[in-house]
Each structure stands twice: as C-alpha cells, then as structure tokens.
Amino acid sequence: MKLDSENEWGYYVDTETFQISNIEEDIPDGSLVIIKEKEYIEDISRTVIQTTYGIVNKDEFRPMNKRDISSLMSEACARYILTSDTFPPKVKIEKDLKEDKPAQLAFILSNYDMFHLKISSKMLEGKNPYELISEMVKHDTARMTLKDKEEIWLIEYAKSSRSKCRSCSSKIEKDTVRVGEPYYYEDHLNYRWHHEKCVFWKTIDKNQVTGIDELEEDDRKRISGFMK
Numbered sequence: 001m002k003l004d005s006e007n008e009w010g011y012y013v014d015t016e017t018f019q020i021s022n023i024e025e026d027i028p029d030g031s032l033v034i035i036k037e038k039e040y041i042e043d044i045s046r047t048v049i050q051t052t053y054g055i056v057n058k059d060e061f062r063p064m065n066k067r068d069i070s071s072l073m074s075e076a077c078a079r080y081i082l083t084s085d086t087f088p089p090k091v092k093i094e095k096d097l098k099e100d101k102p103a104q105l106a107f108i109l110s111n112y113d114m115f116h117l118k119i120s121s122k123m124l125e126g127k128n129p130y131e132l133i134s135e136m137v138k139h140d141t142a143r144m145t146l147k148d149k150e151e152i153w154l155i156e157y158a159k160s161s162r163s164k165c166r167s168c169s170s171k172i173e174k175d176t177v178r179v180g181e182p183y184y185y186e187d188h189l190n191y192r193w194h195h196e197k198c199v200f201w202k203t204i205d206k207n208q209v210t211g212i213d214e215l216e217e218d219d220r221k222r223i224s225g226f227m228k
Ligand SMILES: [Zn+2]
Pocket: 165, 166, 167, 168, 169, 170, 194, 195, 197, 198
C-alpha cells in the first residue's frame, strides 16, 4: 500500500498480532490502517490533521467508519484473547466487568485514536467474558514483569501464514516454527518474527527463550541444539 501525498502519513495494526508498524508496501490483509493528512484550511487559517480509518484488502485501502472498525477490532481482540490468554497490546478495560454482559474494553492507540470494544460470549466461543477476562487480568502482571527481566524470545508455531520474517522478508508458513524477537512499543511487549533459519542463534542463550517446551519433540531437539 502506498500513501498518496507527502502530506500523508500513517500506521497500521496487524489484527492477528496487534503489532503496530509504519505504513509500508506490503501490509497483511485485514490490517487496520490509520492515515493522517495535514490540511490547511484557509477560512480559519489553520492546519488541521484529518484521520481516515480503514482496512487493507488485497493491497487496497478500504475506508471504514469508526463504528465498523470497533466491531472489527472487537472480533480481532476476542481471537487474540482466545489464542494467547492475555490482552492484546493497547487494550484496556474501559468499564467494570459485569457478569452476563459483554466486556467493554478500549483499544487506545493515542489520545485521538481510540476504539470502544465489546467482547461478547459469542465471540469467545461461548466462554463467559466476565469469567475469562477477570481470570486473565489476574495473570496480566506476567507480561509487564518481563520488562524488568531480560528480554525473552518466544518460539511457537505460526498461527497463520500472515507473518513475515523480518530477516529475509518472506512469508512464515502456518504451523512452521517462528521465532519472536522481543521489543517494546511504548510499554507493550511485541515480537518481530523470524524463520528459525534466519535467526543468529549463537547470540541467544537457552534461558532467554520461552515456548520451546510446547514444541513437538523433533522441533524441540533441533531448536535446542542451535542455542548455547
Ligand atoms: Zn527468514
């Protein structure tokens, strides 16, 4: 995807990983795109910033209103919660959780770009949002304390074929091993994904990785062998 003019800039959110990146040519399908444009308004002699929201579909930008983006991100957030048992980055509880009610969360990208999310039990495959999220929040400190320790790499099977290797730029196929290099965007832990063959393993210590124990035996043995 390309921006139209020099007055535009923007970023996108991968709706699988919730990673935030600057707009680049190759944006995964379904990503939320936020485009900002500087515009001079003569009547008031001021420059204002216009924001356009949309999603990318087959490399094309499709504008969407904020409400539709909110429901799209609610679905994405529910999927994230189901697969990882934590909140995605930038998601906070907006209103106190109530039993038998959808959870009201907020996805806060900046003071200007905030989306209200509603997570129903239907989105969580029938699980009760109140129960699931209260339980999750209890463990949520795990994510924050990682920052105080050394940064931990994450090894797992790719959940889809949508992530791209940051070393060689080619796709990481679904169900193959992907290696997450930790980094912080503001206060949130994110990962840059790599193929196992593209990681410089010699610099990584066994104590610096997590997820190996969940791999199948062959993969576990092979990957362990790469490390110090
Ligand atoms: Zn690679």
